[in-house]
Amino acid sequence: MIVKLFDSELKVMNVLWNEGDCTAKHISNVLKEEIGWNMNTTYTLIKRCINKGAIERSEPNFMCHALIPKEKVQIAETNEFIDKMFDGSIDKMFAALIGNKQLSEKQIEKLKNLIK
Secondary structure, eight states: OOOOOOHHHHHHHHHHHHHOSEEHHHHHHHHHHHHOOOHHHHHHHHHHHHHHTSEEEETTTTEEEEOSOHHHHHHHHHHHHHHHHHTTOHHHHHHHHHTTOOOOHHHHHHHHHHHO
């Protein structure tokens, strides 16, 4: 089972997924530049991720390592979204995404190949 990560925790995880293992200070610096978080906010979120089993901490220098692959989180979040918004129905989701837009033959072929 995958742990539930909130949007703020996903921001921390994204730094690790994009950059690999790094220090908590580096994560804090990246998130300060990207979204303006202060060090205390980032460290609190890192500690939450550690408590949830999403990050492993090691010394020296409060090194952080992602324990959960991004792909697993993407799948879990996608499934939750489909369940919540489309009653678990993928065909309802595709119908909503496509709406009344006209697809080209090339786009239709791509979709067919994805489904096969």
